[in-house]
Amino acid sequence: xxxxxxxxxxxxxxxxxxxxxxxxxxxxxxxxxxxxxxxxxxxxxxxxxxxxxxxxxxxxxxxxxxxxxxxxxxxxxxxxxxxxxxxxxxxxxxxxxxxxxxxxxxxxxxxxxxxxxxxxxxxxxxxxxxxxxxxxxxxxxxxxxxxxxxxxxxxxxxxxxxxxxxxxxxxxxxxxxxxxxxxxxxxxxxxxxxxxxxxxxxxxxxxxxxxxxxxxxxxxxxxxxxxxx
Amino acid sequence: xxxxxxxxxxxxxxxxxxxxxxxxxxxxxxxxxxxxxxxxxxxxxxxxxxxxxxxxxxxxxxxxxxxxxxxxxxxxxxx
Numbered sequence: 001x002x003x004x005x006x007x008x009x010x011x012x013x014x015x016x017x018x019x020x021x022x023x024x025x026x027x028x029x030x031x032x033x034x035x036x037x038x039x040x041x042x043x044x045x046x047x048x049x050x051x052x053x054x055x056x057x058x059x060x061x062x063x064x065x066x067x068x069x070x071x072x073x074x075x076x077x078x079x080x081x082x083x084x085x086x087x088x089x090x091x092x093x094x095x096x097x098x099x100x101x102x103x104x105x106x107x108x109x110x111x112x113x114x115x116x117x118x119x120x121x122x123x124x125x126x127x128x129x130x131x132x133x134x135x136x137x138x139x140x141x142x143x144x145x146x147x148x149x150x151x152x153x154x155x156x157x158x159x160x161x162x163x164x165x166x167x168x169x170x171x172x173x174x175x176x177x178x179x180x181x182x183x184x185x186x187x188x189x190x191x192x193x194x195x196x197x198x199x200x201x202x203x204x205x206x207x208x209x210x211x212x213x214x215x216x217x218x219x220x221x222x223x224x225x226x227x228x229x
Numbered sequence: 230x231x232x233x234x235x236x237x238x239x240x241x242x243x244x245x246x247x248x249x250x251x252x253x254x255x256x257x258x259x260x261x262x263x264x265x266x267x268x269x270x271x272x273x274x275x276x277x278x279x280x281x282x283x284x285x286x287x288x289x290x291x292x293x294x295x296x297x298x299x300x301x302x303x304x305x306x307x308x
Contacts, residue, residue, distance in 0.1 A: 052303045063295060140233075141232055141236055169279075
């Protein structure tokens with residue numbers, strides 16, 4: 001949910017600058033996802049009554065985000081497309097079972113994530129396992145600490161930034177990547193992420209922390225003053 | 230709180246999940262530790278740049294295949 005909070009508060013968030021400036025505490029509010037729209041439940045209700053146009057509107061609304069999700073998890077276009085397609089078909093087939101105790105989009109994300117994970121496991125059976133506990137007292141303190149300067153992201157054109165982000169997330173190990181994608185990009189709660197992946201809440205938190213630190217380190221290569229070599 | 234503690238609590242701090250006393254303790258540490266301050270700010274920015282990624286437009290061929298599959302399922306049967 002940090003993502004939604006960041007987007008909402010972006011204008012007002014300043015980096016932690018020290019005692020002379022007000023502390024820039026992170027925004028603790030749990031804001032609704034930025035994809036939420038007031039009429040989503042109306043579309044779902046209509047689709048449940050057999051209104052195919054309403055279901056297609058839901059597909060049109062979320063297909064881009066669901067494809068991004070399945071791409072982010074599988075990192076393979078063919079698998080991502082298959083996972084997305086099956087996710088929409090399954091959501092359609094099981095729409096009557098959707099209890100509406102969460103948003104439709106969240107329910108859809110969980111279906112799509114499972115479809116993508118299934119394909120990832122098939123393609124990388126020895127490289128991806130969420131069963132392994134990540135514990136231990138290894139030193140997580142980042143080693144590469146370099147000044148990024150003000151607004152490092154603004155030094156890159158949009159396409160260049162997209163390539164950088166694709167590259168760094170591609171290099172992140174899958175078991176960290178899926179947690180980061182579900183929590184920080186798709187804005188699932190810790191509980192929803194744990195339930196989707198079938199792992200404990202401490203395991204989600206542990207993987208999310210490591211994922212964020214690893215991505216920070218990878219971005220350091222690009223964002224440090226002077227840029228990538 | 231020492232540097233190790235800041236890193237351990239970093240995610241909960243960014244997510245606003247720390248209790249007030251822990252949050253204040255962490256921020257007191259940040260006032261005196263440039264390294265931790267840098268890690269906190271850069272990690273927050275890391276999440277932010279991924280949030281900022283523009284909406285993905287579904288490639289035309291992918292969109293066509295998706296909607297053809299849906300048409301085959303939806304139109305003949307209805308929901």
